[in-house]
Amino acid sequence: MTKEFAVPFHWRRFKERYQLVGSVCDHCKKSYYPQRVICPSCRRGSHMKEMIFSGKGNVHSFTVIRVPPEGFKEYVPYIIAIVELEEGAKVLSQVVDCEPDDIKIGMAVKSCFRRIRTESNTGLVLYGFKFRQE
């Protein structure tokens, strides 16, 4: 009963996962990841534009996953962090090339392009951004 989806489910997200693309509201200047059509602060007054984040930020909080969901067993233990990007938005992904004991809140990180997992039935390889120490 592994959750596996048809290709378009992933294909339509390539941009936001490969390049860390989000939105910025031209009205209030707040940035968001992932993309939104409506700015929650300005609602109908919002004016959303595509924004490519620099990928630079710092660790806001972190954990080390020891009990993984389906598809992530080979990576255990792996670090999951919320990263506050320099543009203001926060995102969640893994921090790699870092030992679980070395991760700290406030650590400067930069995004990198990595494999996320391989689907077992279709063999589809899923990619996306992760972070590593800058």
Added chain:
Amino acid sequence: MSGLKPVREVAIIGIGITKFGEHWNLGLKELAVQAGVKAVDSAGISGEDIQLIVGGNMSGGLFTGQEHGSALLADYLGMNPTPAIRTEGACSSGGLALRTGYMAVASGMHDFVAVGGVEKMTDVYGPQATTALAGAMDYETEAYFGATFPGIYALIARRHMHKYGTTRRQLSMVAVKNHENGFHNPYAQYRRKITVEDVEKSAMVADPLRLLDCSPITDGAATVILAPADIAKKHTDKPIYIKASAQASDTLSLFARQDITTLGATVHAVKEAYRQAKLSSKDIDFAEVHDCFTIAEICAYEDLGFTKKGNGGKLIEQGETALGGRIPVNTSGGLKSKGHPVGATGIAQIIELVTQLNGEAGKRQVKNANIGLAHNVGGSGATVTVHILSRDR
């Protein structure tokens, strides 16, 4: 938030709950029917009096392959053609069921409503259950990258420790207290006392959260019967009155929030609940809060106004939330010891409030229990319901 103006007051006139645990011999429908029949019996009405069934269920589909649990329940309760609705808000599905049933009675649309919750979680293996529960968070931006549900609460815990100095020991004390309470609850899954050392030696799940910081995988069901307050005493000597029924939403993803150490939806829902009941946090005698993880109970103390923000760890340390403390929390054992069949939890909390308010909680009875609060959370706080119950109308 809009101001709710009920047309009439609502009472709870009957309750029914299954034992929580691993029920190898009972499926989704048997669990729900068992709790439903008990509730109807205790309400002193007949099934034919029920005009609406509302059932909370998070993921019958992923846990048992069965969606459409509402109609399944009406069918196996032998109650066709009574209308049945399923509510879903992840782990707050039960709270949503109560609120939906409350609205049906308060509005005058229906008189007798059966409100239940059920989850059958042990028909799948661990990783599949983890995957099913991961659906409570933002699937495409959190689960996609390998986040788990304990992992999301671990992010909250780590930041709370960093910002407020909350300690590992304080987290452990939440689990110890709830197991102490659950020991006295005949319906609880784990009736076993534990120590701080047990918690801190248990397997790491997602740092800093260990196995005994986490609520378990549980099968169970719970049902309450609602009726207009004006006719409640015709059916029971001890009706319990719903003084507030509030709900709020927040971002599905944790990372999108300004402050990840507070559940904004809890803050909004409880504010609305206190407004409806014309009460403040000081008036609450005891509470059932959503301790899916130990850190969640500490955040709940703060967000519900039982203490100031950042002080939750000290509240548990000072024993204020223990039985006999200033405001006993999770006398049922909470999700931690009683068990957490996700769709049933919100109703099971209500059953503990009713049991306490009726003075029928035995060794875990709160003295002078007049007003109780139930706090039910979906996901990492994207849906929250708060209900306030009173012995007096």
